[in-house]
Amino acid sequence: MDGDTPSRRLSTGGRSRQRVRRNAIKRATAALVVANAVMAVAAVPVASAGARSDRGGHSGAPSYVFVDPGTFGGPLNFLNWRGIPVTDNGVLVGAADTTIVDTDYPEFSSDPVLAQAFAWRDGRLINLGALPGNNSSGVFAMNNRGVGAGYSENGLVDPSTGGPAVNAVLFKHGQVVNLGTLAGGYESFAFTINDRGDVAGFSSNGIADPFSMLGWPTQTRAFVWRHGVMRDIGTLGGPDSAPEWRNARGQVVGESYTNSTPNAATGIPTMHPFLWTRGRMRDLGTLGGTRGTASWLNDRGQAVGNSNLAGDRVHHPYLWDRKRGLQDLGTLGGDSGFANWVDDQGDVVGAADLPGSQVSHGFLWTHGKMRDLPPAGAAPCSSATAINDSGVLVGDTNDCHDNSIAAMVWRHGHATDLNTLIAPTSTHLTKALYLSDRGEIVGESVLANGDHHMFLLIPRTR
Numbered sequence: 001m002d003g004d005t006p007s008r009r010l011s012t013g014g015r016s017r018q019r020v021r022r023n024a025i026k027r028a029t030a031a032l033v034v035a036n037a038v039m040a041v042a043a044v045p046v047a048s049a050g051a052r053s054d055r056g057g058h059s060g061a062p063s064y065v066f067v068d069p070g071t072f073g074g075p076l077n078f079l080n081w082r083g084i085p086v087t088d089n090g091v092l093v094g095a096a097d098t099t100i101v102d103t104d105y106p107e108f109s110s111d112p113v114l115a116q117a118f119a120w121r122d123g124r125l126i127n128l129g130a131l132p133g134n135n136s137s138g139v140f141a142m143n144n145r146g147v148g149a150g151y152s153e154n155g156l157v158d159p160s161t162g163g164p165a166v167n168a169v170l171f172k173h174g175q176v177v178n179l180g181t182l183a184g185g186y187e188s189f190a191f192t193i194n195d196r197g198d199v200a201g202f203s204s205n206g207i208a209d210p211f212s213m214l215g216w217p218t219q220t221r222a223f224v225w226r227h228g229v230m231r232d233i234g235t236l237g238g239p240d241s242a243p244e245w246r247n248a249r250g251q252v253v254g255e256s257y258t259n260s261t262p263n264a265a266t267g268i269p270t271m272h273p274f275l276w277t278r279g280r281m282r283d284l285g286t287l288g289g290t291r292g293t294a295s296w297l298n299d300r301g302q303a304v305g306n307s308n309l310a311g312d313r314v315h316h317p318y319l320w321d322r323k324r325g326l327q328d329l330g331t332l333g334g335d336s337g338f339a340n341w342v343d344d345q346g347d348v349v350g351a352a353d354l355p356g357s358q359v360s361h362g363f364l365w366t367h368g369k370m371r372d373l374p375p376a377g378a379a380p381c382s383s384a385t386a387i388n389d390s391g392v393l394v395g396d397t398n399d400c401h402d403n404s405i406a407a408m409v410w411r412h413g414h415a416t417d418l419n420t421l422i423a424p425t426s427t428h429l430t431k432a433l434y435l436s437d438r439g440e441i442v443g444e445s446v447l448a449n450g451d452h453h454m455f456l457l458i459p460r461t462r
Helices: 006-012 013-026
Strands: 065-066 092-101 113-121 124-129 137-143 146-158 164-172 175-180 190-191 199-207 218-226 229-232 239-246 252-262 269-277 280-283 288-297 303-311 315-323 327-328 339-341 347-351 360-366 369-372 381-387 393-398 404-411 414-417 428-437 441-446 454-459
Touching: 113 146, 113 269, 124 137, 124 175, 137 164, 137 190, 146 175, 164 199, 175 190, 190 239, 199 229, 199 239, 218 252, 239 288, 252 303, 269 303, 288 315, 315 347, 339 360, 360 393, 360 404, 393 441, 404 441
Parallel strands: 113 137, 164 190, 218 239, 269 288, 288 339, 315 339, 339 381, 360 381, 381 428, 404 428
Antiparallel strands: 065 454, 092 113, 092 137, 113 124, 137 146, 146 164, 146 190, 164 175, 190 199, 199 218, 218 229, 239 252, 252 269, 252 288, 269 280, 288 303, 303 315, 303 339, 315 327, 339 347, 347 360, 347 381, 360 369, 381 393, 393 404, 393 428, 404 414, 428 441, 441 454
């Protein structure tokens, strides 16, 4: 398998956070914070008119209501991933373009207009605002009390980068609350929030670091924020740490450098996944290599991710739990694979190479065995992204080089193109990223004009 395949590229770890940083500037979100103000905009119709000649034959009534949440007058909207994009109350969160000129364009932004963090429900797109000024914002997750966690530009310049500074914020009761940074830092992001209002994220500090996980000139450090206090949760011995998820129990999973010496094979210091629980960071180890990352943590405290094997030439998905430690889940016969999600039953989904390592398929690992999830149609590769408590999986088919072709759902191992399960629309669903226990699906799509939007699919009541 060549070096640009999905499984190989995900072994490098930290790419998602680098995209977050770039997108925070690129997707610049808006403007003046007006306390308790909301900007209601009608959502795009559930099924917009348009030809769908590439959908294939779908017989019977559509299985899902298709929703594009719309924008604030600009061309694009965005899913801030990774997070939980839809709450138990059916609120969808993301960011959407406005018509406000981005004063950072083109030097620090590739988009001439700002975007704005939003919450969508029942056809209403609500503007969550940003910190005062010509600033960007986005929201990764919202708890069931309506408090969102995300980021906003703050109108200042980060002297270490020369670009706009971005801070972790809460979107709370019509206000945008700046959580600040760790001592000496200028940048921070809030990724997760639970119903108690506890937040996890990462921040820069004032200590120089040539191996910063986010590409900053200073260290990247994972933090937890509670009762108005931001706490650096430390590292495994190296300069950096970063969280990936926080579960309902308050545990945090992520990755950390264990030293400051770069390895010849990876070019960075040794990196291990960690579990932070009861105020302590636990080293989860690796499968023999010098690089391991985390991707998800369920409410039972089981973690999944990706680890290099000895020699750092291939990488496998793993499942960690307190009783068994780090388990190598293997592949579908090829060299490498990665895990994306673990549900509360301990079932794991991801993608792994087939024999010959030229093709990778999505997998479901359950009861100690890895099951192949082949793509639908003529697509060569597939990847599973999430699974809910009913055993339904979502993901995509792709060209084996991370270019998504169609959003997919698997039931009982059978793959179905989600485009065939909605009413005809000119929008093409390219990748499903999240699946709720109620069956709602959130992902990415492409409009007929080439613009990228997020989507929400709501199961139809039969």
